Amino acid sequence: MSYRLDLTVISKNEQQSRFALTLHNLSDQAQNNWALHFTFCRWIQAESLSNGQLKQLGSYCILTPGNSASLSPNSHFYTEFTVNTKPFTMYDEGIVDAFLNTSPEGSFIKPLPVKITTINLDQPATEPLPIPLPDAKPINLIPLPESLIRLPGEFMLKSGTAITPPTDKACGSSRWLQAELCQLLHEDIPVCQDGNISYQYHEELADGAYCLLVEPDHIWLQAGSQSGFAHATASLLQLIPTRPTHQAHATYMIPMVEIQDQPNYPYRGMMLDCARQFHPIKRLKYLIDHLARYKFNTFHWHLTDDEGWRIEIDAYPELTRIGAWRGPNEVIQPQYTNISQRYGGYYSKQEVRDLIAYASDRGITIIPEIDIPGHCRAAIKSLPDLLVDPQDRSQYRSTQWYSDNILSPALKGTYTFIANVLDEVCELFPAPYIHVGCDEVPQGVWTQSPACQAMMEQHGYQDPRELQGHILRFAEEVVQAKGKRMMGWEEATNGNKISKDTLIFSWQNEEAGLNCAREGYDVIMQPAQYTYLDMTQGYTADEPGSDWACKLPLDVVYSYKPLSSLADNDPAHRHILGIQAALWCELVNNQSRFEYMIYPRLLAIAELCWTHPDNRNWKDFKARLSGQLAYLDKAGINYRRCD
Known part of the structure; x- marks a missing residue:
């Protein structure tokens, strides 16, 4: 060099x-x-x-x-x-x-x-802090089920195994199970009347709840909902040993059990940032497989940001022709990694449809995020004639150090853009929710725009943040007209213009979520101090990740109990719908680092989402995690070692 x-x-x-x-x-x-x-x-x-x-x-x-x-x-x-x-x-x-x-x-x-060369930090080296794991348990399900009874005997999973024709609500789960068993047994798994794995509809079981019964000659998966059948399938897949009993004949001995189970929270999600780094569809399917395996039910897809626009929009081909790419000779300058070359990519509408169907079979709903009015630099640079106010002289610097990444509330083009994009996104995604970002609009924005100041005077607004609320109220009306519910980060409440129908994601800290819940908003808890998987997992200098919020080892993740300081009868609890993990990807640009940042902390968050806090036990979780590592090893996952 x-x-x-x-x-x-x-x-x-x-x-x-x-x-x-x-x-x-x-x-x-x-x-x-x-x-x-x-x-x-x-x-x-x-x-x-x-x-x-x-x-x-x-x-x-x-x-x-x-x-x-x-x-x-x-x-x-x-x-x-x-x-x-x-x-x-x-x-x-x-x-x-x-x-x-x-x-x-x-x-x-x-x-x-x-x-x-590696930065010289001018500090002494720090030794890693191990989290020793005990021996695995005989059965190591994660998340911990509500009730599991071990019965004497085993079911022999082998060539000739078949699935009986599933009930309508179990068709997707049946396809998922077929695909997994085909890989294990190296043969097609038929669906026929004399199959020995059966999906049974039980109307009395609550949404998401399931029963799983493994007998010597038959496996019964019982639920009253599509999600319940997916969860039963996930537990069955975890019961299958990582190694066959007879290698030559691909035979697996599944322990006889009776499981009755249901989730503690209705929303259990993970957000992945695909704007800072472009993650190919194969990587997304890989993640969705594991989200389903550990009983998550939501994939929050962060598709747009300052550094890239990742979804095809028919009304504006420039968004992917220009906004999906960055580099030293592109309209959008390089950022983070790969800066010496053209870098990027986007998802076609057909790729999105295929991924939605793939996730649906596994009980995963995909929620798209189109981030407005901040984090919009890729869109603004792609559509300057529509989205740039040439008279705006406002001086600001965003959290990520941009001075040109905020939509103008005084431009007609802003509302045309939002309406057209959200119309196409709502049509493409069957999910009942659309996330519109709303975070990190900096101080100073819109203050030196004659059009924005005139707009404030027209509407009697006293605070520029009310202009953000003005934009978001328009977006909410667009989303609601499509029969969907808007989601946003906690800053969506700035300006006090959106309705209480908007679902809020609390990310800066738990207190922000509590404040929103007490104001009457439904809330998903995603505090960075417990759920941000881009935070470093240890204290040594060579540990990958960031630490602007905290350092986040496995035990800290597992310790999280939302609103644990409140009395059980506090009405704020009713507004907490679930928990979500997040992986922001400024530096996550390859499969190995992607896996390292996610695992095994994803398994801890799975248990936070599913298992009632009173039933969680750190020592017991570590033993079950010890058993799960055999599967991660078999899958070739580059997880962060605990010892």
Whole structure:
């Protein structure tokens, strides 16, 4: 490698760090008029540079030396800068990606690769804290069922196993079971009258509840709902040993059990960010398989953000032609990783339909998220004639350091855009909900727009946040007209314009969720301090992830009990509909890291969602997790080790 980049912490205090950046030219050629392009996880105070000039947009930084400085062979460029943040503790907080550009400004960029060394954090190494697991139990279902009775005997799953024709509500679960058993037994699994696995409809069983009875010669899956049959199937799949009793004949001995079970919360979800990094359909199906296996019932699909627009919209082909791609020579600048090349992708409507059907068979509802009015840079850059207010001189910087990512409430085009996009999304997704984001609209937005100020005067608004509420009330009307219910992050209540029909996701902390519940909103609890899977799982510097909210090891995840400080009869409890995990993907750009950040914490969250808090037990969970690791090993999953 001809170029190397070093970053070192040279001083720090509670809320400020000073860094030294050194670019080495290891080649035998001088570089003139060069610029260093790199991505960094914090906002750099450009005026603090000791040498050179810096421009930053999001995580994307361009450093130039000034005065046309030449980078001579076997020499280096050195500068220092300040970041107003708490001290860094992890290697992931260093420079993530970089390249050198020597093309004239405004011309086509031809990136030159730069090797990045691990950041010097100026701190002692920290030893990992193990979570030792006890021996596995004989039966290791996760989440813990309400009632499980072990009976003497076993069912032999082998060649010739068949499924009886399922009741209508069990057709999807039957297809799912067929697909799984086909992989295990290496043969097609027929559906016939004399099958030895039966789905039985029991009207008296509540939505989501099921009974599973394994006998020596027959397996009975009983439920009164599609979701109940999916949950029964999930438990059956977990009962199948990871290794066959007879390898040559693919025979599996399933323990005889009688299970009666039902979920504690009706909503049990996981959100995946596919805007910051594009996750292929194969990866999504892989995740949905495991969500179903552990009895989640919702996949929240974050499809749009500043860094990418990932869903095909017929009314605006520019959203995927332009907004789905970023790179050094694209309309949308690089961010996070892969910055030296064109990067991105999107999901066609047919791919979406296929994934919806796949998830439905496994009892998973897919809820799309189209994030408005913030986090809209990809859309705005794709449709500037529709979405840019040329008279707006407002100065703001969003949480992710953008100054041009908020829709204008004073533009007619904003409402045309929202209506057309939501119309197509509502038509495409059968889910009863549409999530419209609503988070992280920064201070300062709309304040220097004559049109926005005139709009505030027209409507008697006193606070710019009421303009956000104005947009969201319009979106809610569009969604409701389609027979659906709007969802939003907790900031959706800003401006006090939406109805109590909107379902709120609490993400910043539990208190925000409690406040919304007490105001009469139904709430999904997703506090970052317990459910954000992009948070690091340990305390060592080489542990992947972020820690802006916390460090989140497995035991902390499992400890979460929503609103546990309230009395059991507090009416706020009635508004808590469920719990959701989240994986934000700024740095999650490959299958290995994807798996590492999710597992095994996803299994802990599964139990938070399903099992009543009074029945949860950390020691017992660890024993069952120990048994589940054999399955994760067989599946080749790169989970985070506990010891």
